[in-house]
Amino acid sequence: ILNVEQSPQSLHVQEGDSTNFTCSFPSSNFYALHWYRWETAKSPEALFVMTLNGDEKKKGRISATLNTKEGYSYLYIKGSQPEDSATYLCAFGSGAAGNKLTFGGGTRVLVKP
């Protein structure tokens, strides 16, 4: 089983502050890196699919970067709002496994008003 690590496991953010967290994955056989947002009692929702080294994606106040050579991706939340409270999952797709994904343990974000 491939090793995908997310850190920190959880973080508390004051409303209005910006934050970021990390996903580490194997640097070999890279195919794609996915980010999902999972709110309590809802389905995981796809945020980004990243495939190229140096990729940067943005959706509203959330953005992500990708470094496939060193095997990490950062997700940034700018000006956090209470509705950003969720668990953020990254998932690694390897060339060997094609579209099968290996998930990290998630970073649980709680934005306090």
Added chain:
Amino acid sequence: EADIYQTPRYLVIGTGKKITLECSQTMGHDKMYWYQQDPGMELHLIHYSYGVNSTEKGDLSSESTVSRIRTEHFPLTLESARPSHTSQYLCASSVSTGAQETQYFGPGTRLLVL
């Protein structure tokens, strides 16, 4: 908006019972997946299907079985539930689009076996 459904959402059942967790999608996706998530742990792939009559075991060994008789339906069955099967089960689907392929998830079924 993804249209993928799972029933039941919550299930409490006694040891030894046979259970089937339902998963349906209305998007015509060819690929479907089952993931298991124990509390505080990662999602692990336990089954997947690339089309009708195609099923494969995932990375995490599971005593459950699956079938794919229709494109839209991918049920998971446990013949004899045990407390070790207590977990959350998520179903997902995707359509083949190469590297940008996104999996769409259902809301999950939380299973408690007493």
